[in-house]
Amino acid sequence: DAKTTQPPSMDCAEGRAANLPCNHSTISGNEYVYWYRQIHSQGPQYIIHGLKNNETNEMASLIITEDRKSSTLILPHATLRDTAVYYCIVRVPYSGNTPLVFGKGTRLSVIA
Amino acid sequence: ETGVTQTPRHLVMGMTNKKSLKCEQHLGHNAMYWYKQSAKKPLELMFVYNFKEQTENNSVPSRFSPECPNSSHLFLHLHTLQPEDSALYLCASSPVGDRNTEAFFGQGTRLTVV
Numbered sequence: 292d293a294k295t296t297q298p299p300s301m302d303c304a305e306g307r308a309a310n311l312p313c314n315h316s317t318i319s320g321n322e323y324v325y326w327y328r329q330i331h332s333q334g335p336q337y338i339i340h341g342l343k344n345n346e347t348n349e350m351a352s353l354i355i356t357e358d359r360k361s362s363t364l365i366l367p368h369a370t371l372r373d374t375a376v377y378y379c380i381v382r383v384p385y386s387g388n389t390p391l392v393f394g395k396g397t398r399l400s401v402i403a
Numbered sequence: 404e405t406g407v408t409q410t411p412r413h414l415v416m417g418m419t420n421k422k423s424l425k426c427e428q429h430l431g432h433n434a435m436y437w438y439k440q441s442a443k444k445p446l447e448l449m450f451v452y453n454f455k456e457q458t459e460n461n462s463v464p465s466r467f468s469p470e471c472p473n474s475s476h477l478f479l480h481l482h483t484l485q486p487e488d489s490a491l492y493l494c495a496s497s498p499v500g501d502r503n504t505e506a507f508f509g510q511g512t513r514l515t516v517v
Binding site: 325329334391393394 | 407445451495508509513
């Protein structure tokens with residue numbers, strides 16, 4: 292079972308920041324927060340992951356609360372190509388025995 | 404291009420046919436996975452292989468038979484499928500024992516059972 296809760300859908304205006312929330316209140320100390328997205332009918336794409344510090348890469352920023360019970364994925368300037376289903380997943384890395392378990396995710400629609 | 408290649412991209416098969424899906428990666432990853440995604444449903448994990456050994460079978464019917472001959476290749480053999488098995492089948496790979504264990508996915512095989 293997925294250990295995260297995400298809103299089923301969100302809209303965002305093109306060029307604005309998209310802030311996607313995720314609740315993971317039962318996260319354990321050695322679990323990381325991963326974000327993936329899936330554009331229609333394609334394979335999921337890795338975006339970013341983090342443990343407790345905020346992370347940023349060329350795609351997005353990840354903000355994790357101090358108690359680690361929730362996080363926010365930020366796409367700073369959303370484009371139409373960012374329309375996709377975004378998945379927040381918690382898991383322990385370092386082992387192939389902890390595969391990604393996907394929930395329903397958030398369907399982000401970027402609107403022109 | 405993720406480095407994980409799946410063939411074929413599309414497949415139509417009858418219920419009495421036998422077919423195989425192929426997945427290949429040359430990323431040096433030691434874990435490979437099969438997922439199934441039916442219409443309007445989340446991805447479902449089917450099988451996990453670590454260092455060529457199957458470590459997880461997520462209650463998948465025996466008409467789906469995986470094979471992992473080496474760390475770079477993964478197959479899913481299909482026989483006597485049902486129309487409800489029509490779905491997008493995704494392969495993924497990831498490194499093991501490394502902090503950066505993000506998984507890379509192929510583009511999937513769209514399977515239609517008629």
